[in-house]
Amino acid sequence: MNQNTNHQDRVFNFSAGPSVLPVSVLEQVSREMLCLPGAGVSILELGHRTPPFKKILSDTVSRLRAILNVPAEYDIFFVQGGGRLIFSVMPMNFCLPGTVGEYLVTGSWGDCAYQEALRSGQGRLVWSGQESGYSTVPSRDQWTSGRDAAYLHCTSNETIEGVQFPTDVDSLLENAPPLVCDMSSDFLSRPVDVSRYAMIYACIQKNLGPAGATVVIAKREFLERASEKVPGYCRLLNHAEGDLMYNTPPTFCIYVANLVLRWLEETFGDLATIEQFNELKSGLVYEALLRRPELFRLHAHEVCRSKMNVTFRLPTPELEKRFLQESEANGLAFLAGHRSVGGMRASLYNAMPIAGAEALAKFITKWVASPLAAGG
Numbered sequence: 583m584n585q586n587t588n589h590q591d592r593v594f595n596f597s598a599g600p601s602v603l604p605v606s607v608l609e610q611v612s613r614e615m616l617c618l619p620g621a622g623v624s625i626l627e628l629g630h631r632t633p634p635f636k637k638i639l640s641d642t643v644s645r646l647r648a649i650l651n652v653p654a655e656y657d658i659f660f661v662q663g664g665g666r667l668i669f670s671v672m673p674m675n676f677c678l679p680g681t682v683g684e685y686l687v688t689g690s691w692g693d694c695a696y697q698e699a700l701r702s703g704q705g706r707l708v709w710s711g712q713e714s715g716y717s718t719v720p721s722r723d724q725w726t727s728g729r730d731a732a733y734l735h736c737t738s739n740e741t742i743e744g745v746q747f748p749t750d751v752d753s754l755l756e757n758a759p760p761l762v763c764d765m766s767s768d769f770l771s772r773p774v775d776v777s778r779y780a781m782i783y784a785c786i787q788k789n790l791g792p793a794g795a796t797v798v799i800a801k802r803e804f805l806e807r808a809s810e811k812v813p814g815y816c817r818l819l820n821h822a823e824g825d826l827m828y829n830t831p832p833t834f835c836i837y838v839a840n841l842v843l844r845w846l847e848e849t850f851g852d853l854a855t856i857e858q859f860n861e862l863k864s865g866l867v868y869e870a871l872l873r874r875p876e877l878f879r880l881h882a883h884e885v886c887r888s889k890m891n892v893t894f895r896l897p898t899p900e901l902e903k904r905f906l907q908e909s910e911a912n913g914l915a916f917l918a919g920h921r922s923v924g925g926m927r928a929s930l931y932n933a934m935p936i937a938g939a940e941a942l943a944k945f946i947t948k949w950v951a952s953p954l955a956a957g958g
């Protein structure tokens with residue numbers, strides 16, 4: 583599992599997305615950039631209805647189906663427009679007259695999804711962690727659902743706040759409406775029981791590829807609820823039908839996603855193994871932070887600390903600035919928190935090598951704060 587790079591200039595990339603990709607994938611992309619084997623042209627020039635591209639698309643879908651154990655009655659397809667497109671189209675697809683979409687909001691992205699449903703008056707908030715600054719997740723007895731709910735939307739991992747449901751969200755499911763989950767920032771990072779969801783979606787620029795595509799996994803019967811009056815591109819069922827090419831798909835993104843899936847299979851084999859790897863990496867960083875509580879304050883409550891996005895603060899903005907400057911000078915890049923909340927965020931997606939987590943943990947342990955932090 584040696585994922586170290588030979589390229590001297592590469593730093594450890596802790597960006598929340600677009601984010602680190604496996605070096606072996608980047609190498610293969612660069613080797614094949616002039617000519618994709620068997621195609622005679624590069625992937626950037628290859629028509630989407632050609633046999634080589636159709637093969638890449640169907641192989642990508644098959645690999646996703648296999649690694650996630652997706653039941654036959656679920657469709658898998660890619661759309662453009664990012665996670666935000668799905669926020670916008672959820673109500674128009676699934677809220678039939680007299681129904682609403684329910685939202686369980688554990689962070690900023692869940693709130694964005696909810697705000698989109700409010701625009702058409704079809705959103706209902708069933709729980710929000712806003713008062714606690716989005717630092718926790720609810721238990722099943724903390725919210726109730728109405729009979730008129732078309733779906734319940736949740737976010738398995740809140741990328742900005744670093745708040746993650748501790749396991750696959752099944753504990754939410756007792757007597758819940760069809761569950762729709764935004765898994766953008768922890769997709770493929772741990773096992774998931776797909777059969778418990780009506781729909782899962784994830785923008786791929788964290789764990790699966792470059793920016794430009796969103797993967798959707800949805801139960802056919804759920805997709806069929808959308809009326810034909812929904813505008814063509816926004817009607818998700820259209821993307822699931824036929825050859826999965828309602829319009830020109832993001833071909834390059836799907837090609838890279840295919841290589842990332844192959845890398846995942848070859849390196850880890852299954853999602854339980856990648857989960858262990860992710861626990862190891864985040865464990866190293868959390869342990870280092872917890873060893874110096876006088877300096878580092880973790881944002882999320884212990885039970886829901888994200889394995890993907892470790893969020894923490896220092897006592898003053900000046901110290902945070904210094905930490906960021908010095909970490910960057912040590913080859914640890916993009917550790918600044920989201921612009922809306924500040925602080926620090928270390929994103930440790932699947933492709934972050936163990937060496938990256940170790941280097942960050944070591945830096946945290948050794949970092950010498952100014953006399954200000956020491957109370958002087």
Ligand code: PMP
Binds near residue numbers: 665765766
């Ligand atoms: N959901 C989550 C959990 C995200 O982290 C993001 C982006 N960081 C989005 C949705 C929005 O995705 P996009 O920018 O691709 O629209």
